[in-house]
Amino acid sequence: xxxxxxxxxxxxxxxxxxxxxxxxxxxxxxxxxxxxxxxxxxxxxxxxxxxxxxxxxxxxxxxxxxxxxxxxxxxxxxxxxxxxxxxxxxxxxxxxxxxxxxxxxxxxxxxxxxxxxxxxxxxxxxxxxxxxxxxxxxxxxxxxxxxxxxxxxxxxxxxxxxxxxxxxxxxxxxxxxxxxxxxxxxxxxxxxxxxxxxxxxxxxxxxxxxxxxxxxxxxxxxxxxxxxxxxxxxxxxxxxxxxxxxxxxxxxxxxxxxxxxxxxxxxxxxxxxxxxxxxxxxxxxxxxxxxxxxxxxxxxxxxxxxxxxxxxxxxx
Amino acid sequence: xxxxxxxxxxxxxxxxxxxxxxxxxxxxxxxxxxxxxxxxxxxxxxxxxxxxxxxxxxxxxxxxxxxxxxxxxxxxxxxxxxxxxxxxxxxxxxxxxxxxxxxxxxxxxxxxxxxxxxxxxxxxxxxxxxxxxxxxxxxxxxxxxxxxxxxxxxxxxxxxxxxxxxxxxxxxxxxxxxxxxxxxxxxxxxxxxxxxxxxxxxxxxxxxxxxxxxxxxxxxxxxxxxxxxxxxxxxxxxxxxxxxxxxxxxxxxxxxxxxxxxxxxxxxxxxxxxxxxxxxxxxxxxxxxxxxxxxxxxxxxxxxxxxxxxxxxxxxxxxxxxxxxxxxxxxxxxxxxxxxxxxxxxxxxxxxxxxxxxxxxxxxxxxxxxxxxxxxxxxxxxxxxxxxxxxxxxxxxxxxxxxxxxxxxxxxxxxxxxxxxxxxxxxxxxxxxxxxxxxxxxxxxx
Numbered sequence: 001x002x003x004x005x006x007x008x009x010x011x012x013x014x015x016x017x018x019x020x021x022x023x024x025x026x027x028x029x030x031x032x033x034x035x036x037x038x039x040x041x042x043x044x045x046x047x048x049x050x051x052x053x054x055x056x057x058x059x060x061x062x063x064x065x066x067x068x069x070x071x072x073x074x075x076x077x078x079x080x081x082x083x084x085x086x087x088x089x090x091x092x093x094x095x096x097x098x099x100x101x102x103x104x105x106x107x108x109x110x111x112x113x114x115x116x117x118x119x120x121x122x123x124x125x126x127x128x129x130x131x132x133x134x135x136x137x138x139x140x141x142x143x144x145x146x147x148x149x150x151x152x153x154x155x156x157x158x159x160x161x162x163x164x165x166x167x168x169x170x171x172x173x174x175x176x177x178x179x180x181x182x183x184x185x186x187x188x189x190x191x192x193x194x195x196x197x198x199x200x201x202x203x204x205x206x207x208x209x210x211x212x213x214x215x216x217x218x219x220x221x222x223x224x225x226x227x228x229x230x231x232x233x234x235x236x237x238x239x240x241x242x243x244x245x246x247x248x249x250x251x252x253x254x255x256x257x258x259x260x261x262x263x264x265x266x267x268x269x270x271x272x273x274x275x276x277x278x279x280x281x282x283x284x285x286x287x288x289x290x291x292x293x294x295x296x297x298x299x300x301x302x303x304x305x306x307x308x309x310x311x312x313x314x315x316x
Numbered sequence: 317x318x319x320x321x322x323x324x325x326x327x328x329x330x331x332x333x334x335x336x337x338x339x340x341x342x343x344x345x346x347x348x349x350x351x352x353x354x355x356x357x358x359x360x361x362x363x364x365x366x367x368x369x370x371x372x373x374x375x376x377x378x379x380x381x382x383x384x385x386x387x388x389x390x391x392x393x394x395x396x397x398x399x400x401x402x403x404x405x406x407x408x409x410x411x412x413x414x415x416x417x418x419x420x421x422x423x424x425x426x427x428x429x430x431x432x433x434x435x436x437x438x439x440x441x442x443x444x445x446x447x448x449x450x451x452x453x454x455x456x457x458x459x460x461x462x463x464x465x466x467x468x469x470x471x472x473x474x475x476x477x478x479x480x481x482x483x484x485x486x487x488x489x490x491x492x493x494x495x496x497x498x499x500x501x502x503x504x505x506x507x508x509x510x511x512x513x514x515x516x517x518x519x520x521x522x523x524x525x526x527x528x529x530x531x532x533x534x535x536x537x538x539x540x541x542x543x544x545x546x547x548x549x550x551x552x553x554x555x556x557x558x559x560x561x562x563x564x565x566x567x568x569x570x571x572x573x574x575x576x577x578x579x580x581x582x583x584x585x586x587x588x589x590x591x592x593x594x595x596x597x598x599x600x601x602x603x604x605x606x607x608x609x610x611x612x613x614x615x616x617x618x619x620x621x622x623x624x625x626x627x628x629x630x631x632x633x634x635x636x637x638x639x640x641x642x643x644x645x646x647x648x649x650x651x652x653x654x655x656x657x658x659x660x661x662x663x664x665x666x667x668x669x670x671x672x673x674x675x676x677x678x679x680x681x682x683x684x685x686x687x688x689x690x691x692x693x694x695x696x697x698x699x700x701x702x703x704x705x706x707x708x709x710x711x712x713x714x715x716x717x718x719x720x721x722x723x724x725x726x727x728x729x730x731x732x733x734x735x736x737x738x739x740x741x742x743x744x745x746x747x748x749x750x751x752x753x754x755x756x757x758x759x760x761x762x
Contacts, residue, residue, distance in 0.1 A: 054361045056540040059352065124563060124591075125425025125536065133456075154591075156429075156468075157461035164456035178464075209566040242425060246358030246540025248568040269424065272509030278540065 045070065055277030056246055061284040065091055089311055096283045096307040106304065107142035115147070115193040115201045117226055117233035119186070120266075121219060121256055122240035124207030127268040129158065131240050131294060132202050133165030134302035140169055144199035149189025150175035151182040151222060154206040162204050168299070172196075182206065182218065183225045190229040203234070210255035223260050237262045238291070243270045243278055253286050267305070268294035279310065346390065347372045358571030360544045363401070363578050371397055401574055402601035407558065407583040410529045411444065415493040415501040417526055419486075421519050421554060422534035423546060424507030427562035429458060431534055431588055432504040433465035434596040435560075438586075439500050440471060447498040449489030450475040451482040451522065452506040462504055469593050472496075482506065483521050490526050503528070510549030520553045531556040532585065535572060537564045543572035544579040551580040558585035561599065565590045594656055642735050644699035648691050651684050689717035690727050702731060 045066055052062040068091050110116040118135075120128050129152065136146045148166050150173055152158035159175050166173035174189035186203045193201035205222060208215035226233040239262040241249050256262050265286075267279055270293050279290055290305045347368045354364035374393045410416065418435065420428045429452065436446045448466055450473055452458035459475045466473035474489040486503050493501040505522065508515035523531065533547060533556045550556060561573050564587045573584060584599040633650070636642050691699065693716030698705050705713070705728060714721045 050361055053355060054541045056542070059356055123538070123566065125427055127425055130455075155461070156464035157457040160460050161455070161457035209563065211565075211567040242536070242538075244423065244540060244542050244546070245536075245538045246543075246568075246571065247356055248358070248538040248566065249540075251567060269509070272423065272511055 052277065056281065057277035058247060058250070058281035058285070061095070061281040064284065065095065065280075092280055093307065093311045095280060096311065098284070107138045107144070110144070110199060111235065113232075113235050115190070115198045115230075116235050117190055117193070117230060118200065118202045118236040118238055119205065119223060119226065119234040119260070120202060120238045120240060121205050121260055121262070122207060123209055123242075123252055124155075126207070126240045126242040126245075127294065128152075128207060128240045129161050129165065129204055131238075131266050131268060131292070131302065132162065132204050133168065134294065134299055135202060135292070136165065136169040136171050137299045138302060139200050140171065145197075146171040147189060147193040147196070147198045147201040148173045149186050149201060149203040151186050151189075151203045152206040153178055153180045153182050153185065158204070158206065172198075183222045186222050187225045187229060190226050190233060194229055210252050210259075216255065216259040219256075219259050236264050238264045238266055239288070240266045240268055241278075241282070243267050243293075244272065245278065249278055249282060250285055253282065253288065257286075257288065262288055264289060264291040266290075266292040266294065266302075271295045271297075271301075279305075283307075343372060343375050343390070347375075350394065354571060354574070357574075358538075358540050358543070358568075360541060360571070360575035360579070363544075363575050364571075367397060367401060367574075398574070399602050401578055403577045403583050403599075407585060409439075409585060410557070411439065411500050413529050415447070415490070415498045416530070417490060417493075417528035418500065418502045418530040418532060419523060419526070419528040419554075420502065420504050420532055420534055420560075421550060421556065422507060423509060423536070424455075426507065426534045426536045427560075427588060428452075428507065428534045429461050429465070429504050430591075431560050431562060431586075431596065432462065432502050433469055433471070434588065434593055435532075435586070436466070436471045436500075436502050437469040437593045438596050439502075440469065444499045445497065446471050446500045446502065447489070447493045447496065448473045448502045448504060449486060449493075450504055451485050451489075452504055453480045453482055453485070454506045458504075458506070465593070472498075482518065483525050486522050487525050510546045516549070516553050523554055530558060532558050532560050533582070534560045534562060535576065537561045537570045537572055537587075538566060538568040539572040544575045547576045547580050551582065556580075556582060558583050560584075560586045560588065562588035564588060565595070592656070640735065644691050644694060644702060644731065645696075647731065647734075648688070648699070651688060655684065686717070686719060686723065687727060690714075690719055690724055693717040702728065 048069070049062055049066060052065060053059060057065070065088075069087060072087050072091070120132055122128050132148060136148060139146045146169070148162055148171055150159045150162045152162070153176065156178075159178055163173050163175065172192070174185065174192050176185045176188070182205060189203055190201055192198075203222070203226070205219060206215075208219070210216065223234060223237065237260045239253060239256045241252060245252070253262065253265070265282065265288055267282075267290055270279075279293075283290060293303055293305050293310075295301050295303060350371065351364050351368040354367065355361060359367070371390070371393055374397070375390055409418075420432050420435075422428050432448055436448050440446045448462060448471055450459040450462040452462075463473050463475065474485075474492050476485050476488065479485055482505060489501060489503065503522070503526070505519060506515070508519060510516065531554050533550050533554070535543065535547065539546070547559070559576055559582060561570070561584055564570060576582075577584060584601070587597050587599050589595045589597055633642070633646055636646060690713060693713045694705070698709060698713075710721050710724045710728075714724045717724075
């Protein structure tokens, strides 16, 4: 157990570090807004609205949080600095809890699937290939054998990029080269993983904007062919979102879910943005849970998303 | 693009329709709607506030013009203010110098490598010799990616295997470009977070070492509220000269564009509108503002067409049209040129009034696939003399193209009609050109 607690402490430090920007901007602002105030007045609520909106929480979720806070304040009366922080923390935690499924996923538990088939989707430049490289590393560390499928056959040198990640992690990459049929590569990768008794197979796909109907159809097809090898595959359709994306993230989640039944989200580049707030908005508006977050550029800087830890890091 | 925003503004203006003059009361609701739409479009909160305050002030100040309705007046005010906010007049790229050095900088995944190549292609098309340098030594296969793109567009790429120092690669690339006599050198760099002090220092050092004419900040148009902070951080270190706004072919409302210029006071010079190498357009604030208001962008469309269409080829086709010698061979070439212009849906979206109509429509680049297959299944003789295509030939063509005879017949019929139409159109165009000397040049209609 000792090793694990050390690991989780390190992990937490990394999370704190990664969110430093969000924290200092989001919550130092709230504290500042509270200075010298003994009551929650309209001015403060206006300011809170601005703070949340400028953190990409989104206008709907912002209004929801404020409304709830108003109710609480009406019931609980006097509010001081620390009490308000605590209230806000509770509200955000609750928002995060409402739509997320409750069991915490781990890299060890593959829900009895072998191979556990993952398909990674998203718009251009969100960090799909990098996330796959980091995921492969995490699964390897958890003692799992991993196979990668080079399904991005479109972007120049995407296959080469994935192969480098394969080499770094010492995992096999199934590829057909560039400009080949991505569905065929995916089929072969799942088949290879199945035949070689691999624990996890992760399929990369080309970045595509969610308003391109033809490309979204292609994605549905890629998903379909996998189920020809393993009937219930893919087990995890992971949508990768860039944390610095604004309100368009919601549209992306909607369209990709329509095309591929996305059942997990990864939020990347959380270390670079002051707007970790998008996690709150997304958790509120979608039934799909945030499963992974990227908090740095190192190969180990991908974490399973822990709501409680996340909120704690925001407020501590 | 910006469709959702113009939809919302349209809705906001609706509350004004049919009202005689602008008052504090009837404008308040609309202004609130505009502000909400802007914030929802990722426009920076403060900027949206200032913007709507200005709009409101102006609207109240100059009310009661009998000639226009309040809605029209407010549309004009919003349009003018939006244009102003987007950056006034279009700003050209500075390519003076030998070589003129263009440094690309931005966050990870914003599209620097792709847009280095698009920009190289754009400059090359203007008749300059271009070179690119691969200075992203961090992301796996980034250098290879630039090489592949360079090959596609026929632009040489300078890189150094084993050299992990982007400053020295950039410096050496400049020397190489001087030696080879390239007139423009584009430096691709690694993506970096604005909060990463070490990496920001590195790009600052690259700038110091090579003294670029242009430093372009490449930014994803889907960026949220943080766009202003990131742009500011990059500008503090680099004092960049312009912005490239990427991935505008998505359905993002692109509020980032509205904010960046206001905060850093640097012009947006280009927009990326698709995955093809030609999908790079100069940024025109006035057109963009009109686009936001749902007025389409016909001018950009025409310009892009002019760039893609080979002038000689156009003249040749024109001649053939007039002489009624247009063949399937020519038709096929035309299809290829249209395809080069980019995604069909994007193109149609630029036509005023069409943007909204095609929003939910499924138009793929495969639209031409059936036609291409049929033409490909013809013999060269058939392509050049469509008249000889008899019943048995039609059957063979249908089998060969995986279509059926009805489809082949339909294409032949359409082709014949098109030929007739173009013939008369060509003649008419020739006449009208003489009649109206001020008319703009259209591709293939000179």
